[in-house]
Amino acid sequence: MEKIFHLSLDLSLSHVFGFVAVALFFYMSLWSLAAIAKKRADLADIAWGPGFMLVAWTSLILGQATVDGLIINILVTIWAIRLAFHLYLRNRKRQEDFRYETLKQKWGKNLNLNLFRNVFLLQGCILYVIALPILWIHTHPQELPKHILWIGLLGWSIGFFLEAIADLQLALFKNDHSKKGKLLTTGLWGYVRHPNYLGELVQWWAIWFISASLPFGWALIISPLLLTFLIVKISGIKPLEEQMEKRAEFKAYVENTPSLIPPSLINGILYGSAWFLLIIYGSQSSLFFSIMIAAGCYGGQLWLLTKFDSRTLRSYIVLSIVALGLGFLQEMFFIYLKIVVYPKESIFPPLWLLALYPLFSLTLNSSLVFLNKSPTFTFLLGGFGALFSYLSGERLGVIQLIPPLAQPIIFLFWGLFLTILVIFNRKLRAWFSQR
16 A cells, blocks of 8 residues: 555554554543533433544554555545534533433442443443444554455445435434424334444445455454344444333334344345356366355345235246246347357356346346336346346356347346336235235
């Protein structure tokens, strides 16, 4: 990575880690004094984001500053300032969070000591562990693979906007007096019950993903794992939902909305994983291996789809069979026209390719459910998506496209295929729901 020499003191790894720990200790100590003076333990929430800023910029200046590290620091700073400002606006007009009130009642006479030790000092230690990937990046000047860096930055950006939009939607909802006492179940909150937490987790998993490309960076997986555990089990989702479970509307919300990860996202990940595994390994391995990959991913997709709507299981299976049949005819037609060639030059489409058709069909009721709104968009997505998939397969050496007709024919037929499949799926679901 390109170094920014005039910003960096270039200290050793142990010195950087030590100085950052000391700086973080004094930082949290000052916040604890402010909390004791204000009698507001929830100042710890506001201190959370800027604490990462402190770690990021201190380690960049003391370590081996690079352009990549500077970019990461800028993103962390934007996140920290937004989060701190959001929490300040939220907390200043309301009573202290019930979680802190419960702790303060429990501590009694030893309130100030416990506030420093069990809130601010503990939070500082947790913050330090979660920020380890940032420290690792600033103390290892090796060149970050550009595709790893940009994938990680894309993931961080997605997580940032997810968290920011979810926070904004919740703030606007709570400021609407006509919605007082009601539950927010629209916008991002209609897809998962905690989109703000999901966004934060995505960001820190993305930072770890970047650091994992450095020597021994993978070992810092403790950072996102710790944050995930804390959010899910300790300080985030669990106590919030325990407080809300007495509300009647919350029970219906839980039954229809996943907690953290939308099934559509998992469905898309399963299909993407199957696509990758079948193309990379299925095309090179035995028939049994291809069947096992396809069966495992197909079973996972079916389970997710029927978890929230088991009545349409038969429609999913019928759709998969139809997709497989149409896919077989389509691939046979491509082979007949000699616009695609496979390494083994079989007269039939390879099993690993055909296995993708039923897997793809199950995304129509989850990840690609939005296609029901526009046939034109469906046609274009089918055409361009197929071209991307086939060209990727050609780049990986599992298929050869014969110009000049291969690309336009694949675009046309896949556009028609997806449009027909979406229309058939819509009618099929309507028919099964009436029975």
